[in-house]
Amino acid sequence: MLAIIGGSGLSQLANLIITHREVVRTPYGEPSCPLTFGNVCGTPVVFLARHGHGHTLAPHEVNYRANIWALKHKGALAVIAVASVGSIRADLMPGDLVVPHQIIDYSWGRRSTFFEGEGCPVRHIDFTDPYDEELRQRIIGAAEVAGIPLKAGAVYACTQGPRLETAAEINRIERDGGDVVGMTGMPEALLAREQELPYAAINVVANYAAGRADSAHGISFDAILGELGAPMARVRTLLETVA
């Protein structure tokens, strides 16, 4: 079964034939919302809206551990995470789809490991390549088959939010090697790795990052969300082809 975590602009999967919903309890608290089970083009899929129904959870409020634990323990074999991002690289434009290959984590204060607490052995997980390469290639190949333009490879920078970045922060992230910036990629990717769940992301460029191009005079996140309809329709088609 394939798990899909939907972010801003993808709180439902219109092409999911739903069989049932389930409220899952976990040792780490409550997931963002009940899991939705069904199939996409005959492939079993479980869907989870990262920010909850009605987009009520900010990126730092998401219970990433509960989400990943619930998906794993309900039978997910791989996770595709969909998330909107701001673009730092000039050739990544609003509306573009990107499959990142690396992560820099600037988030802080999030519960970011399953390996902590009394009686739990210390583990140092290998995270050299944070995304599962086979799953990345499956997505990239599906985009080719479906004729959906997609940029394969980008360094994803995860900021804390919920505020957007300053122009200087974006300059720093660029110097660090970041290509796109979002708020939810971590610790989600790491927790999936800890649960031995292959994990890859589809990033939808929603805007130019702070201080870049047409965002030089500020970014309205509501305006950003309004622009996501068409690219998210392409993401749905892409997910059908992956499934």
Ligand code: HPA
């Ligand atoms: N910064 C951080 N997260 C985002 C952005 C951004 O500009 N756009 C969409 N998610």
